[in-house]
Amino acid sequence: MSGRMSQRGGDAAFEGSLTPNEKILRDVHQLYVDEDNGLVNIARSFAIDLLAPRKKITVLLIGNHSAGKSSFINWYIEEHILKTGVAIETQGFTFVTSGRKRESLQGNASLHLNPYFKPLQEIPGVIENLSTEISTSRNKKFTLVNFLDTPGLTDGDMKYGFDVDQAILWLGKIADLIFVFFDPIGQALCKRTLNIVEELSEIRPERMRFYLSKADEAGPESDRQKVLIQIAQELCKRPSLNKAGFEMPTIYVPGPNTKSTRCVNQIEDVCKDIEKTINLTIQNTLDQLDKDCDIILDQVQHKLDKDGEVKSRNSSANFRAYFLWTLSFLPLVLWGSCALDAFLTKKTIVTVIPLDYYTMIEKIYLIPTRSMISNVIADYNLMAACVAVCIVLFLLGAFIGRSKPTLKRKQIKDLNNKRNFILENVKPKKDKYYQFYLKQCVSHHDN
Template identity: 35%
Template sequence: METDSDSIFKRIKTVYQATDLVEENHTLWVFKNVQKVQGLEEIGREELFRHQIKSSCQKMSHNGIIVRPNKNATVMIIGNHSAGKSSFINWYVGENLQSTGIALETSHFTMVTHGAKSQEIKSEGTLRLYPFLHELLQHGDKKIYGTFFANLNTKVCNSTERSFECVDFIDTPGLTDGNVKYHCDILEVMKWLSKYVDLVLVFMDPVGQGLCNKTIDMVEFLCKNYPEKLKIYLSKADQIENEEDLNKLYFQISASLTDRLNFQHGLHIYPFSILKNELPFPNRRDIICKDIDSCISFKTERNISSLSTDCIFVKEHCRFLLEGDDYLRNQKNRVYMLRILALTIFVLIILNCLKLIPLPINDLLLAGVGILSTVLIAVSFMIDKKPFNSQQRARLIKWQKYSEESLAELERIKEQYYDNI
């Protein structure tokens, strides 16, 4: 049965992709020209739309990438090598999906998601499932993502354990401070992914280097940029013998974190174990599950808010381009006037030199006016930028109208969501 959040997601997706939407243009009275309407995603990829995009990005704190959000909540798990990241995913899903062990087990990024049939999907399919990854491929730096895409895959599993049907995990390679060679700039890729995921779980284990530098770098980045997405846990807590040792570990971890970061609001690190239920202190697996559940319940609201941000971005950027173009058109008239004036002076000077029209000014002044008119002609060519043609303007106006209609649809989506809470 379709739930309310399913139907809301469908409506949001329709605005991004404009699926099945067509517009009819009447040409020569009777002939109809039927065209597919461009959704927000397609508009965002257009070269015309990407013109001067950096300026709008800065003004609106938007990264300029318009991509439909994921229906499921996306949770990325990061942390030291062997911290138990893959084991946690296996435990949550209730299946041995990811390989685990004390060696460097996970060497590539893997998406784990629910589906009707258990299967593995390679890189190409993964890019289709997660459009935000596609954007990294298009706009990212090859030096950063290296062979990230070639090695990316998705594990689909039909388990219905816990809330797995509504959550997608990203299992990441373990972080180490040694000379381990990664297949991409691992920290940069993780930072990039943090933008798109809804929750980042950081696992620190008591035996390994609980305080590996790369892990702390990531915690620092998340604290600064996405503090609401960050949760830290002490994994493999069955290896801690008693509460006293736990407190020592807390102290050690907190000290090294607060050294680097400026924590204003206390740091919560919950210990948990997936191997043993009973520990000398509470096993806080329940807190991780609760964090994931609350992330799932906020997902619809987040998707609504992403749609709002993207519609406003498209509308404002089109407005900015059209206003810039209006200015350019006005300026163009002024540039023509300036050029005609300078050319007239120039011709008069030449005629004066040929003694055809004697001007009542001395030679020095004449030379000055000659130089000035040449400079004016040069400047008039330098500031003369080409405005958009009428087709380009029509497209920008169409996109602006589409974003306004989308904002109206967004209001109706909000009504459906908030009226049914």
């Protein structure tokens, strides 16, 4: 019992520690993946594939070896979770994410934790070189960020256990931010790095950020400017990177061993860029939620409208079919009425209807009908034609009267329940999240 109470207490404590933005992204994600009324399941019933939004943004870090990628992650989360050094420490992909417990995962376990990256299995060797580090850190905006540290890139005979270029390019397509670290120690112009950067710039130019890392080790200001110019010149030789407004802030990880330098450290601007992307992701997530709700509502209305059209069409078809069937059976009805009159005596009929009415019916209907039937029966060709016409009319009625399937009452009720759920639950929650988010923005701006 005490174990259950402590678990509940831990859940309550964790719930209370969540930031407003975390709650928004988590709750929106839950609206999609809920087993009973999740938007993903609802959309699947209409043959629509929806992707649940991620609860965190993904920041991909690339650069040559010893460019400071791992050091930056350690500094951001304020925990020494990744190895750093001059040697090539990172030879695989490492996810760094936040959680309730410090843990390390390998291979397939990493993919179960990050199902968005399962297509990486298609690249031979990646799974064996994939790991995840879960940290309990809640510093800065780490709870809303997944960092993805990549192998240090080098030229020459360096061998990787997988196609590193293909893997980085695929990850670049789904990353929310791509940080490119150029170090000033002679490896900044690594051709492999520049080639990958050029290809990524063609795919996701708006998500790319360039930084001169370890700027405090570049020497005097004049040397640092030379390095920046050399890198900028090399980048601008490539068409997709030759653009106006190119920026490369200088950053370095501050610490007790940091050399004394006059270099401006813009590493806090990196944090602001991450925060800005988180805010933009929240807006995009709420906008996408609204669009996905509208898509489902349109599908529900389309199905109901189509069902109404089919029912209307079936009613018209049934009317035409009944009319044709009536015409096909009309000779039998006429013959039957005359046969009935022949079996019953006039005296018997008069006891049911007045004599005047019977005389009028006989004059207007019975006498002409008897004459017509006798003429048809007397002429076999005419009788065959009459039978043929009746058969054709009957078959034509059967053809025209074919009914298309319509929705059953249970299906209509299910569609209405889905529509009401979105209108009465999902849409109001989306509006509430948006108002809550905007309220945060305004209060933060006022402060």
